Amino acid sequence: xxxxxxxxxxxSQHTMSSPAxxxxxxxxxxxxxxxxxxxxxxxxxxxxxxxxxxPGNPLEVLTNRNFGFSDAAEGFVFMSGMAAGxxxxxxxxxxxxxxxxxxxxxxxxxxxxxxxxxxAISLAIMLGAAYWFGAEKMWKVNNVGPWMKAPVxxxxxxxxxxxxxxxxxxxxxxxxxxxMTPVMILVAQRNIWIMLGGSFALWVFTGExxxxxxxxxxxxxxxxxxxxxxxxxxxxxxxxxxLKAGQRLVPNVVWAKWxxxxxxxxxxxxxxxxxxxxxxxxxxxxxxxxxxxxxxTNFDKTFLAAPRLLHVLALVYFLSTQSWVTRFSASRWVWPxxxxxxxxxxxxxxxxxxSILGQSxxxxxxxxxxxxxxxxxxxxxxxxxxxARIKWQLAKPPAAxxx
Numbered sequence: 001x002x003x004x005x006x007x008x009x010x011x012s013q014h015t016m017s018s019p020a021x022x023x024x025x026x027x028x029x030x031x032x033x034x035x036x037x038x039x040x041x042x043x044x045x046x047x048x049x050x051x052x053x054x055p056g057n058p059l060e061v062l063t064n065r066n067f068g069f070s071d072a073a074e075g076f077v078f079m080s081g082m083a084a085g086x087x088x089x090x091x092x093x094x095x096x097x098x099x100x101x102x103x104x105x106x107x108x109x110x111x112x113x114x115x116x117x118x119x120a121i122s123l124a125i126m127l128g129a130a131y132w133f134g135a136e137k138m139w140k141v142n143n144v145g146p147w148m149k150a151p152v153x154x155x156x157x158x159x160x161x162x163x164x165x166x167x168x169x170x171x172x173x174x175x176x177x178x179x180m181t182p183v184m185i186l187v188a189q190r191n192i193w194i195m196l197g198g199s200f201a202l203w204v205f206t207g208e209x210x211x212x213x214x215x216x217x218x219x220x221x222x223x224x225x226x227x228x229x230x231x232x233x234x235x236x237x238x239x240x241x242x243l244k245a246g247q248r249l250v251p252n253v254v255w256a257k258w259x260x261x262x263x264x265x266x267x268x269x270x271x272x273x274x275x276x277x278x279x280x281x282x283x284x285x286x287x288x289x290x291x292x293x294x295x296x297t298n299f300d301k302t303f304l305a306a307p308r309l310l311h312v313l314a315l316v317y318f319l320s321t322q323s324w325v326t327r328f329s330a331s332r333w334v335w336p337x338x339x340x341x342x343x344x345x346x347x348x349x350x351x352x353x354x355s356i357l358g359q360s361x362x363x364x365x366x367x368x369x370x371x372x373x374x375x376x377x378x379x380x381x382x383x384x385x386x387x388a389r390i391k392w393q394l395a396k397p398p399a400a401x402x403x
Contacts, residue, residue, distance in 0.1 A: 036338060037329040039342045040337055041319075041329070042344050044341070046340050046341065048063040048071070049351065050384070052072065053167045054355050056368070056373060057374060058370055059377055068267050068268065074311075076174075077173075077232050078233070078316060080174055082236040082239050105178065105179060108178035114345060116158070118352050119165055121353050125357050137363040141359075146163065150217060153217035161176075163217065167355060169222065170224060176226035180230055185237070188237065195237075195238065199235075202230060207303050210303075211225075225303055228295075261318055264315060284298070340385060347384045358380065
């Protein structure tokens, strides 16, 4: 994963100093500094992804998908775009074009390689659980069934990213977005709003035409459609580029903060209160009857429907304007989560394999107690945090490592 991420277009302060007054330009950003919010929120997204990828455990009710239309996937993609906005634009100024493009595409290749490795490991785990331990459920779930029926075609599909196992479909989308990134950056460096306008137009065109990448050899397309999700990635990219210069993409104004909070409260009410949900659903039904397209009036994840997009952007804006978020993100109590975010790709890969292992163990158990679910989630998170700590220690200079 790229350097740092998360739900925050407001990152104009990168130290623990007090925020600059609204309307006063922030000082230029130190390119070598790290904002604790980025690492913390990326780590928090990884925690929630892992919890949700071990279905049936009691902690699922605490993840953000239960309190709004979006979930950790939207945060992950926004953060990925923001990280790209922090990491790559300077290369397009200082380096020959081909080398700058190679930096983005080299990262895409890394993601592709990691995806193939964890796909092979996860398939082996699921097949082993079914073959040796009687977990016959694993023959059928997580898109293993099509591989069993047509292993030659499905194996080709794995290599070409068409056949994606369940819970292993985020990295292909992320790699595809990084392939698009050079064009986004080149346009944004001339006019960031033209880049966002073009990205929005592609999102609309994708919804209108159902454009997607084929899921060969299976029918349909990718679960995470990169032509739709690129819009959220582009917003994160624009935020990261502005952040690099010590600026905000969207101004920090009082009315907008209250509006974003009102949207979040209304959506929470929709999720938790039947009367509000019925009124909201009726409103979407009226829009459908008037001819509004599906990507405006439903909650489709593949095409990143508007309600999901609205929720994550409101969350992004509100969190970015809160000074307590900076203080909390820098707290020593959340340092293990920060480390997970700092080494996000490694922790995501480990967490994905552990989640498939946990699902396989649960499928092999005659009795599936909730105590096992809870214990497995905590042990899995502890392993990821420990792994991040080892990665951090190894990343330190030799002199610092010895001290």
